[in-house]
Amino acid sequence: MYTLYYGKGGASLAIHAALKEIGVPYELLEVDLEAGQQRSEEYLRLNPDGRVPTMLVEGKPLREAAALMMILADRHPHSGLAPAPGSLARAEWTELIVWMACNIAAPFRQWFYPGDIGCSKERTETMDALRSKIEAGFAALNARLEAGGPYLLGEQFSGADLMLAMYMRWSRNMPRPATEWPALKQYADILRARPSWRHVNEVEALTGW
Ligand SMILES: N[C@@H](CCC(=O)N[C@@H](CS)C(=O)NCC(=O)O)C(=O)O
Numbered sequence: 001m002y003t004l005y006y007g008k009g010g011a012s013l014a015i016h017a018a019l020k021e022i023g024v025p026y027e028l029l030e031v032d033l034e035a036g037q038q039r040s041e042e043y044l045r046l047n048p049d050g051r052v053p054t055m056l057v058e059g060k061p062l063r064e065a066a067a068l069m070m071i072l073a074d075r076h077p078h079s080g081l082a083p084a085p086g087s088l089a090r091a092e093w094t095e096l097i098v099w100m101a102c103n104i105a106a107p108f109r110q111w112f113y114p115g116d117i118g119c120s121k122e123r124t125e126t127m128d129a130l131r132s133k134i135e136a137g138f139a140a141l142n143a144r145l146e147a148g149g150p151y152l153l154g155e156q157f158s159g160a161d162l163m164l165a166m167y168m169r170w171s172r173n174m175p176r177p178a179t180e181w182p183a184l185k186q187y188a189d190i191l192r193a194r195p196s197w198r199h200v201n202e203v204e205a206l207t208g209w
């Protein structure tokens with residue numbers, strides 16, 4: 001039903017874990033980002049941005065991790081990836097997914113690929129501004145978890161937690177990793193113990209978080 005094009009530890013990680021949570025069969029195809037496979041003609045036909053993830057849904061190539069999480073939650077309403085469609089909790093979940101995409105994933109993209117905004121890693125003023133933006137996002141989510149965890153939606157685990165675990169992992173080599181916020185540290189421990197998370201880490205041969 002699904003084919004996921006993934007890059008090790010990339011923005012595909014949460015979608016990989018979501019597929020595992022759902023329990024449907026899926027095909028996994030690695031895109032070797034270091035070798036530049038994302039810029040091959042064949043891959044660009046699927047994803048004109050030349051990025052991972054791309055997911056084939058009934059053969060149709062779709063991109064953007066946050067969108068793919070919402071698509072999977074819509075198509076699998078009993079998977080536990082999101083609260084019931086139409087509920088207030090679902091509205092809150094959608095808001096969270098989009099908020100994190102805008103306020104954490106977007107500055108992360110520029111942090112890792114400053115060339116996107118015509119910048120380079122040597123431009124410390126811009127890099128510091130991006131880092132502050134990412135840290136502000138983590139601080140806000142830390143406060144949210146302190147106010148009512150253990151998950152982003154309180155007692156209920158959801159696909160939003162897979163997204164945040166992925167974003168947090170990306171910060172592991174930053175000056176202030178997400179795990180330095182106390183509630184986020186506790187949260188990371190819960191998420192890292194989750195079978196779907198352990199599975200994808202094993203399959204993608206990830207280390208260091
Ligand atoms: N907004 C996109 C960002 C995807 C993205 O930046 N993926 C990175 C890996 S984390 C990538 O494909 N990098 C390779 C490149 O840009 O050449 C999403 O959330 O899916």
